[in-house]
Amino acid sequence: MxxxxxxxxxxxxxxxxxxxxxxxxxxxxxxxxxxxxxxxxxxxxxxxxxxxxxxxxxxxxxxxxxxxxxxxxxxxxxxxxxxxxxxxxxxxxxxxxxxxxxxxxxxxxxxxxxxxxxxxxxxxxxxxxxxxxxxxxxxxxxxxxxxxxxxxxxxxxxxxxxxxxxxxxxxxxxxxxxxxxxxxxxxxxxxxxxxxxxxxxxxxxxxxxxxxxxxxxxPFKNAWKGEHTVKREDKKVTVTVPTLTNEVEEVVPDVDSVRESMQIQGLLAQIGTLMGFKIWLPKSDRGRVLKVWKAEDGELLEELPLGYDSTTTKTIEQIDVLWLKKRSIVRAFEVEHTTSVYSGLLRMADLVALQPNINVKLHIVAPAEKREKVLQEIQRPVFSLLEGRALSEMCTYLSYDSIRDLGDLKHLTHLSDKVIEDYEEVAE
Incomplete structure (x- = not known):
């Protein structure tokens, strides 16, 4: 210095x-x-x-x-x-x-x-x-x-x-x-x-x-962590520009990490149904997820009952797990098993870009060792300067372990989905 x-x-x-x-x-x-x-x-x-x-x-x-x-x-x-x-x-x-x-x-x-x-x-x-x-x-x-x-x-x-x-x-x-x-x-x-x-x-x-x-x-945190305040037309937002030491190259995930992510998808589906929600899973994932989650009749939706345009609907259909009540999405989960954690964030950002006024609680679910990566990436300028709201204001982080803890809670059928707020972490 x-x-x-x-x-x-x-x-x-x-x-x-x-x-x-x-x-x-x-x-x-x-x-x-x-x-x-x-x-x-x-x-x-x-x-x-x-x-x-x-x-x-x-x-x-x-x-x-x-x-x-x-x-x-x-x-x-x-x-x-x-x-x-x-x-x-x-x-x-x-x-x-x-x-x-x-x-x-x-x-x-x-x-x-x-x-x-x-x-x-x-x-x-x-x-x-x-x-x-x-x-x-x-x-x-x-x-x-x-x-x-x-x-x-x-x-x-x-x-x-x-x-x-x-x-x-x-x-x-x-x-x-x-x-x-x-x-x-x-x-x-x-x-x-x-x-x-x-x-x-x-x-x-x-x-x-x-x-x-x-x-x-x-402002000392901003200096060493690479965070900056950017002024938008409506407000100021904090964005993060990652340093080279925090960048991780994408690698092909191993079989165990993929299998674990499917188990978490299945557990999220199970928790959602116990709380009274209908479940959506991408059709490409269903065969594998249904090996760990045994859906009862009517729990897994065959079609999304939404009124969005075709582009938005196709984007939503690829999200890993959706909890729905009647014709509304209540919560959306992207389960990340890749090193870069970009795919889930990009899908969430696409959704917000297509529907700036959408009112859905979004979550990135990843292993604890990826926690800092998720919270850092969610504050990148491209996600922070979206029209409407910054992605970090709509999307939180949940660890695999927190989902397992949720699944272990007694009386899930009597709990509201707001219990997730006790486990989520907001990028700040």
Whole structure:
């Protein structure tokens, strides 16, 4: 970075501190950390064989995850961890009933020597390999959220490794490892220290929590994340211009990823019918999806009862799953299994471009590891400058795991489709 750029970052930080009471917020986080530790030691690591109640888990989930049940925009939480509520609950009970796994996580949290902590995280990833419990994903979100809750003064609540890399590259900070070959433990532990040391060398002070909040404050977030405000005739919208480090080349998906996407399509169809909706599936997908979803008579529509022009109708017919009530589409889902995640977004954008005033809730459904890719791509200029509304205002992200959690809910027949709002994430 040039001297002017460094001075600008320092100036932005001073402006940030005029509206952020770092001292009071740190006091709050010391209390939240103590609550997390008390729950961890007294309930998770307890010898009591009984399960941990959902209500007990939920109090701590609100600390870990901004999307936690009961949180509001004004709640203090580590970050949007993109772990479904049910997955958090199951994770805590798995730690509780499997002392070897819970004990290893405890060692990760308590370790203060960086090299030892990185090695323990790698050991945890190896032990948990193949388990779809949201604990050891490639982005490191869950472990980093635990670390930030355990010690918010020294652990960044910027939990995404992709975001950490973007900040490091924006600030021009040296990294003592190779991004492509380093282990997740090395990435989590080392990037935490590199960023803290780097910004403090620029004159930024405060706890890791304070610095993390600053990183996501405007306009600094716009600078390192490649976001820009563009003025349209009707309003200003935020668009994202992805950097090269976040670009991923398209690859042919493997058989397992395709099969998993079909299972999710089938599960979405099943959830929709339980809630009282009729289902539409593209005719090209039906043979495969119907192997995992056994449709009853009348549940799967043979023709769409819509009054759109032929071009719009043909576009809608290709969307992976539609929930309909009478002659209206209530929700539309694109299930993504490709690396680029473009196909679903393009189909949604085509629909909005053809019908700017359409009032349908749109969702991109993808694995958790593609979450940041989806949320970034949805804010591209081409999607943000659509006539009417930006795609990001109409389309949200849902993870595969959140759909599975929805499918596990009891009494789906008595629930409204609005329950999806507890699981979706909006690009912002």
């Amino acid at each position: 040039t001297m002017d750029a460094k001075a600008n970052v320092a100036a932005l930080f001073q402006d940030f501190l005029t509206s952020y009471d770092a001292y009071s917020k740190d006091e709050v986080w010391q209390e939240l950390s103590q609550s997390f530790k008390a729950f961890w030691h007294q309930r998770v690591l307890s010898a009591d064989p009984g399960p941990i109640a959902d209500a007990e888990c939920d109090e701590v989930i609100r600390i870990l995850d901004r999307n936690g049940k009961g949180n509001t925009k004004n709640s203090e939480a580590v970050a949007k961890a993109m772990v479904p509520q049910g997955a958090w609950r199951r994770m805590f009970n798995e730690f509780h009933t499997k002392p070897a796994l819970g004990g290893l996580v405890d060692k990760v949290l308590a370790e203060t020597v960086p090299l030892s902590k990185a090695a323990l995280i790698d050991q945890l990833y190896a032990k948990n390999a193949g388990q779809k419990n949201n604990l050891t994903g490639p982005s490191g979100n869950t472990i980093s959220a635990f670390l930030a809750a355990y010690d918010p003064i020294n652990n960044l609540s910027m939990i995404s490794l992709n975001d950490r890399r973007a900040v490091i590259e924006f600030l021009g900070l040296p990294v003592p490892f190779d991004w492509e070959t380093a282990s997740v433990g090395t990435r989590i532990v080392t990037t935490n220290q590199v960023i803290l040391d780097g910004v403090r060398a620029l004159g930024l002070t405060g706890s890791a929590r304070t610095l993390s909040v600053f990183f996501y404050s405007l």
